[in-house]
Amino acid sequence: MRIWVDGGLRDADDARVSVLDHGLTVGDGVFETVKITRGHPFALTRHLDRLTRSARGLGLPDPDTDEVRRAVGAVVEANPVPLARLRITYTGGLSPLGSDRGDAGPGLYVALGESVRRPDSTAVITVPWTRNERGALTGLKTTSYAENVVALARAHERGATEALFPNTAGRLCEGTGSNVFVVLDGELHTPPLSSGCLAGITRALVAGWTGARETDLPQDVLERADEIFLTSTLRDVQAVHAVDGRAVPGAPGPVTAKAMRIFDERAADDLDP
Numbered sequence: 001m002r003i004w005v006d007g008g009l010r011d012a013d014d015a016r017v018s019v020l021d022h023g024l025t026v027g028d029g030v031f032e033t034v035k036i037t038r039g040h041p042f043a044l045t046r047h048l049d050r051l052t053r054s055a056r057g058l059g060l061p062d063p064d065t066d067e068v069r070r071a072v073g074a075v076v077e078a079n080p081v082p083l084a085r086l087r088i089t090y091t092g093g094l095s096p097l098g099s100d101r102g103d104a105g106p107g108l109y110v111a112l113g114e115s116v117r118r119p120d121s122t123a124v125i126t127v128p129w130t131r132n133e134r135g136a137l138t139g140l141k142t143t144s145y146a147e148n149v150v151a152l153a154r155a156h157e158r159g160a161t162e163a164l165f166p167n168t169a170g171r172l173c174e175g176t177g178s179n180v181f182v183v184l185d186g187e188l189h190t191p192p193l194s195s196g197c198l199a200g201i202t203r204a205l206v207a208g209w210t211g212a213r214e215t216d217l218p219q220d221v222l223e224r225a226d227e228i229f230l231t232s233t234l235r236d237v238q239a240v241h242a243v244d245g246r247a248v249p250g251a252p253g254p255v256t257a258k259a260m261r262i263f264d265e266r267a268a269d270d271l272d273p
């Protein structure tokens with residue numbers, strides 16, 4: 001495996017990040033996970049826009065998106081696999097032991113791992129912890145992801161693959177690494193960005209293609225929704241067949257199946273929509 005580390009490709013065994021990197025020591029960094037299909041990054045422009053927005057939110061200098069594109073191209077070329085997940089990490093760079101950034105400038109790392117196609121449906125759990133819809137990091141894709149790691153581990157313990165968070169007002173928000181859609185009386189809804197969810201790239205594409213409405217929803221809507229599905233770069237559109245062990249009958253239902261079909265058709269046509 002060849003990885004891009006600060007300006008060049010290295011073998012994974014030789015790719016080193018300093019123990020003083022701010023992304024590691026205090027989570028002062030941002031990242032993107034990009035899907036590589038048929039040797040091409042999907043929706044790369046949108047990912048680079050969000051990387052830049054996240055970096056600005058942390059007060060990091062704007063990433064050089066030409067360099068990031070070059071790094072992505074080099075890593076994809078050096079690691080030919082049919083379906084892969086590529087991780088772009090951009091951090092505060094080296095710093096002394098305090099919490100201030102050093103002068104060495106930001107760090108850019110690009111790595112790639114093989115990926116597998118997810119099943120069409122999955123089980124999810126809900127967690128008692130909340131997403132803060134008004135925090136400094138709300139809506140930013142930062143390397144401070146440990147809360148998601150903890151919630152996802154809880155899901156795995158219970159035979160599920162995703163955990164859904166409410167926000168502090170008890171409204172439906174998002175999963176650890178996905179956005180959520182629900183069908184009520186035949187209409188498709190997804191929580192608005194004001195719920196505190198990440199502006200998912202798959203969410204925006206699917207909402208645009210299906211005409212889903214942004215609706216502020218209580219978390220317990222999950223108990224009465226006719227259909228529920230998740231969206232993310234690695235899941236595409238994935239039906240939910242159980243919430244907290246309770247079956248969602250008929251998953252994937254007709255609205256979900258249509259969203260899956262539309263996504264597969266449109267995404268295959270245009271790798272950078």
Ligand code: PLP
Pocket residue numbers: 033141174175176177178179197198199200201202203231232233234
């Ligand atoms: N919400 C969170 C917290 C995420 O980490 C992700 C994944 O990146 C998503 C939602 C889905 O976003 P996308 O569709 O851009 O992968």
